[in-house]
Amino acid sequence: MSKVRILNEGIIKELLDIKNVIEVVKQVYTLKNSNQADLFPIITHIFEPGKADMDIKAGHLKGEANVFGLKLVSWFGENIKKGLPDVIGTIMVFDGRTGIPLGILSAEHITCMRTGSAGAIGSKYLARKDSENLLMVGAGHQAFFQIAAGLTVLNNIKKVTVYDPINYKFAVDFCNKVKLRLKNEILLRYKDDKIYSEKLAKKFGITFVATDDIEKSTGQADIIVTATPSRKPLIKREWVKKGTHFTCIGSDMEGKQEIDEN
Amino acid sequence: MSKVRILNEGIIKELLDIKNVIEVVKQVYTLKNSNQADLFPIITHIFEPGKADMDIKAGHLKGEANVFGLKLVSWFGENIKKGLPDVIGTIMVFDGRTGIPLGILSAEHITCMRTGSAGAIGSKYLARKDSENLLMVGAGHQAFFQIAAGLTVLNNIKKVTVYDPINYKFAVDFCNKVKLRLKNEILLRYKDDKIYSEKLAKKFGITFVATDDIEKSTGQADIIVTATPSRKPLIKREWVKKGTHFTCIGSDMEGKQEIDEN
Structure with a gap:
């Protein structure tokens, strides 16, 4: 062999x-x-x-x-x-x-990185170029990779709002830790490339806010990434503003649903 | 991990x-x-x-x-x-x-052993208990394992006839080598169990004959094992005697066929 x-x-x-x-x-x-x-x-x-x-x-x-x-x-x-x-x-x-x-x-880390990249590529080519507000729905394992990859490819994000459908505290906890994780797990890798790591550090230096008001946050979002195991819609059509880009990571199997089907 | x-x-x-x-x-x-x-x-x-x-x-x-x-x-x-x-x-x-x-x-050797065992179990429970003549159709890689496993579980086999649909020489060559392989690859493993290895040695001591006459061999066979990549019938219904047991290993995919469909 x-x-x-x-x-x-x-x-x-x-x-x-x-x-x-x-x-x-x-x-x-x-x-x-x-x-x-x-x-x-x-x-x-x-x-x-x-x-x-x-x-x-x-x-x-x-x-x-x-x-x-x-x-x-x-x-x-x-x-x-x-x-x-x-x-x-x-x-x-x-x-x-x-x-x-x-x-x-x-395959665990590869899957996280791959799925994060897929979301980011979708947002890069399909979202409006001037997108500033990203709403992350779901504060689980995959949320970090969606945000890390998303911020890597997008150039105008100013705020990431995090909503967790199960527990608001998960979103708060996530926001408290995300900057340190972005630094340790992503940024440090590029420490030898001063120009790139400074550019990335600036992108990562934005505002992260937890929310328990999904309706309001949806209305403000330019890009919405959902990564939940939900089996019922979390987001209603009438909340969404015109031109918002959706990346629905969680809906990967029959029966799973994250956004309004109407 | x-x-x-x-x-x-x-x-x-x-x-x-x-x-x-x-x-x-x-x-x-x-x-x-x-x-x-x-x-x-x-x-x-x-x-x-x-x-x-x-x-x-x-x-x-x-x-x-x-x-x-x-x-x-x-x-x-x-x-x-x-x-x-x-x-x-x-x-x-x-x-x-x-x-x-x-x-x-x-998975190569496991597959050979597993497939040989599957054929043998089929013959043990479904063939007539007094089966004496085994016809092996196909003298390729899997033939050895079909014969080794078959002889291990069957108690009355006296002759194994080998037919190769592509080249008669493959069958001759196979028969020339099979006894040594049975000894080295199967029998030696049981050398510490004298009773079992003597019993098995006796079973392996039977006659192996190559044939180029599939019709005649079919007529004499109590058990027929086919392990070929054939896509057309090799054996006609009218050649088969009553009560012969078939194990068709080769027909493992749509389009493959080894015996008469009538």
């Missing part, structure tokens, strides 16, 4: 930087658009409804890279009580010319 | 013994029959028709083991020319209680 590179969560956190991930995700979308990438059907399995499920996402990236592979991600809600992560993922990558396994990778 | 056990092809060849694999495969079939095992939909992807494809088979084994996982197997026909194996497989196994990865395994 060939040599297989195995990358655990720690190594991946060291290796990935958001600027680069955004660029790679953009390239992959471009390849998909020119039929240089195939997505295989998604396998979803529910072990116990509302308690544990998993999915397998697989595909083939042609072009120069020419790799295929899969990601298995499981969610076991009870894990938290056991001191284990609730979301666990593993990626396998194979050579698209020979089928030989190239690598096995822990 | 948790500790993940990684088993390469060499270790798996050392660890697996056919008697045990047959027992485990039987247990899994029993669990499946009592709804203690779920199979997820199979993903199949053809990179290039007749040149390269892959599939992902996944499932959940409940009961005491409580594991879920997947196997990705690819076939790159051109690999042989490059000095690489044409069939390459990888298995990932996860804890069914927490989703934590337990192991990553090379």
Whole structure:
């Protein structure tokens, strides 16, 4: 058997930087658009409804890279009580010319970075260029990556408002910690590139505010990113101002819903 | 991340013994029959028709083991020319209680042993108990495992006839080598169990004959095992004697066919 590179969560956190991930995700979308990438059907399995499920996402990236592979991600809600992560993922990558396994990778951080990048790319190309107010709905694990990637690519954001549909305190807590996290997890990576890190530091230096008034915040938002497990609309159509861009990360499965369907 | 056990092809060849694999495969079939095992939909992807494809088979084994996982197997026909194996497989196994990865395994030898065991279990329970003549159609990689597992569980086989639909010489070559392989790859594993290894040695001491007359061999066979990539019938209904048991390993995909559909 060939040599297989195995990358655990720690190594991946060291290796990935958001600027680069955004660029790679953009390239992959471009390849998909020119039929240089195939997505295989998604396998979803529910072990116990509302308690544990998993999915397998697989595909083939042609072009120069020419790799295929899969990601298995499981969610076991009870894990938290056991001191284990609730979301666990593993990626396998194979050579698209020979089928030989190239690598096995822990998928949690990759997934966070990838999903953050996807949201950011959507906002960059689809939101109004002069967007100043970003509303983040959901203050969970993914919120940080949506904000970090979003601020990396957007140039005019002045305020991020955070709303959590379950508990206002989560939003307050998130806002209290976000600047330190942005510094430690994102900014420090670019410390050798003075010009870029100063530019980014300025973008990260904006206002973060928690809110419990989703209606008012929606009315002020130019960009709304939702990352919740909601199964009912959180945002009503009549609250939204004209031209607001939506990135709905949470609605990734049948039955999930975050915004008004009307 | 948790500790993940990684088993390469060499270790798996050392660890697996056919008697045990047959027992485990039987247990899994029993669990499946009592709804203690779920199979997820199979993903199949053809990179290039007749040149390269892959599939992902996944499932959940409940009961005491409580594991879920997947196997990705690819076939790159051109690999042989490059000095690489044409069939390459990888298995990932996860804890069914927490989703934590337990192991990553090379899947080639496991697949051979599993498929051999499946054929043998079928013959053991469905073929006539007094079956003496086994016809092996296809002298490729899987033939050896079908014969080894079959002889392990069946008690009255006196002759194995081997027919290869592509080249008679493959069947001759196979028969010339099979006894030594049975000794080295199967029998030696039981050298510490004198009673069992003598019993097995006797079973392996039967006659192996290559044939180029599939019609005549079919007429004499009590059990017919087919393991070919054929896409057209190799065996006609009228050649078969009454009560013959069939195990068709090769017909594992739409479009593949080994026996008369009438």
